[in-house]
Amino acid sequence: MVATNSSAAAHTKAKTTSIRWSETDVAKLIELWSTNLSNAEIAKILKREESAVAVKASRINLPRRKQMKSKDSKARVRPCLRCQTPFYSGGPGNRFCDPCKDSSDWKNGNDHYSAVGGY
Ligand SMILES: [Zn+2]
Numbered sequence: 001m002v003a004t005n006s007s008a009a010a011h012t013k014a015k016t017t018s019i020r021w022s023e024t025d026v027a028k029l030i031e032l033w034s035t036n037l038s039n040a041e042i043a044k045i046l047k048r049e050e051s052a053v054a055v056k057a058s059r060i061n062l063p064r065r066k067q068m069k070s071k072d073s074k075a076r077v078r079p080c081l082r083c084q085t086p087f088y089s090g091g092p093g094n095r096f097c098d099p100c101k102d103s104s105d106w107k108n109g110n111d112h113y114s115a116v117g118g119y
Helices: 023-033 039-046 050-059 065-069 098-102 104-108
Strands: 076-079 086-089
Touching (some): 023 039, 023 050, 023 076
């Protein structure tokens, strides 16, 4: 277990009094978001308010959950291999978020990740 509280907090302007989300918390949220648990259940697991969970999910651009359930089981939220932003991936072959795929680097084939994407 490594505590990451002190270092990353420097340039974060806290507007609210809510508990900060650690990287671990965010990772857990993303993982739980891909399951069939309700927001309330996720909130309970993360020991946060349900509204806090919803707000955080929208801040990190997690997809709407209804939208996710309608897709096949391989689809889940994955971190983009290029920018690390969590996004809704339709399957293991889809590892880059839309902004990255739309970037000029991607289109020009300059991004070295495009060689392994197989997309
Ligand atoms: Zn990306």
